[in-house]
Amino acid sequence: MTQQAQIIQGSIVAIVTPMFEDGSVDWKGLEKLVEWHVAQGTNSIVAVGTTGEASTLSMAEHTQVIKEIIRVANKRIPIIAGTGANSTHEAIELTKEAKELGADAALLVTPYYNKPTQEGLYQHYKAIAEAVDLPQILYNVPGRTGVDMLNETVIRLADIPQIVGIKDATGDVARGKELIEGLNGKEMTVYSGDDATAYQLMGFGAKGNISVTANVAPKEMSLMCAAALAGDAQRAEALNNEVANLHNILFCESNPIPVKWALHEMGLIGTGIRLPLTPLAEQYRTPLREALSASGVIK
Numbered sequence: 001m002t003q004q005a006q007i008i009q010g011s012i013v014a015i016v017t018p019m020f021e022d023g024s025v026d027w028k029g030l031e032k033l034v035e036w037h038v039a040q041g042t043n044s045i046v047a048v049g050t051t052g053e054a055s056t057l058s059m060a061e062h063t064q065v066i067k068e069i070i071r072v073a074n075k076r077i078p079i080i081a082g083t084g085a086n087s088t089h090e091a092i093e094l095t096k097e098a099k100e101l102g103a104d105a106a107l108l109v110t111p112y113y114n115k116p117t118q119e120g121l122y123q124h125y126k127a128i129a130e131a132v133d134l135p136q137i138l139y140n141v142p143g144r145t146g147v148d149m150l151n152e153t154v155i156r157l158a159d160i161p162q163i164v165g166i167k168d169a170t171g172d173v174a175r176g177k178e179l180i181e182g183l184n185g186k187e188m189t190v191y192s193g194d195d196a197t198a199y200q201l202m203g204f205g206a207k208g209n210i211s212v213t214a215n216v217a218p219k220e221m222s223l224m225c226a227a228a229l230a231g232d233a234q235r236a237e238a239l240n241n242e243v244a245n246l247h248n249i250l251f252c253e254s255n256p257i258p259v260k261w262a263l264h265e266m267g268l269i270g271t272g273i274r275l276p277l278t279p280l281a282e283q284y285r286t287p288l289r290e291a292l293s294a295s296g297v298i299k
């Protein structure tokens with residue numbers, strides 16, 4: 001594992017892509033968010049993940065967002081580029097671009113919609129790893145992709161040198177614990193991809209949390225992750241309880257609809273979001289505002 005990949009741990013925000021009302025990217029807004037995260041103690045940023053609306057950005061915009069986040073961060077914290085695709089060829093091209101732009105690692109979601117077999121998943125990731133000399137983090141989120149990469153497939157992929165980690169967004173702590181145990185002796189880091197259970201998975205050996213909640217509560221999530229990584233389970237749970245309502249309400253509609261609305265409510269971004277995603281429905285706005293207030297995010 002590369003030295004850079006080893007130091008990616010703690011609270012890793014899957015950052016939103018701010019947009020104007022017409023859907024165009026708000027570059028100044030993006031710069032402001034990155035600076036805020038660095039100041040608030042976020043340990044690393046995922047550029048153009050699910051929360052960053054990767055599915056609605058053009059290829060040119062995708063790489064431009066990665067480039068801008070790397071530029072603003074200026075090596076103060078590691079940047080992980082979302083470069084997954086349901087086409088292996090496209091994922092390779094995006095990962096090559098990320099390497100050229102100076103990303104510290106790539107996050108590669110399992111191919112969605114086309115539902116590859118476990119062997120297909122293995123060959124997909126193997127091909128990307130062999131094509132691009134950049135630390136690569138697998139990303140399993142069956143609730144969104146329609147495909148579930150089994151633990152045995154992950155353990156098999158851990159033998160490929162460029163594959164250094166996995167974001168486990170199943171929310172199944174027992175399964176995550178089994179994966180961590182199965183990877184014992186192998187150079188692969190497990191990250192939680194489920195805010196509600198992240199502190200528990202870190203208690204079993206995960207090294208961080210790739211987070212939606214960190215978009216709105218970066219300092220709180222950073223402190224929670226630090227406590228969990230230090231082995232202070234009681235403090236980690238207490239800190240998690242302070243933002244637990246956010247973990248739930250931020251998924252009242254499809255991510256990133258609620259989190260973008262929350263950031264707008266906080267005065268950090270505009271209202272822009274791209275179709276087929278739409279602004280948060282009226283009935284969820286008051287409960288989300290109340291959760292933000294209860295967590296101390298807004299007064």
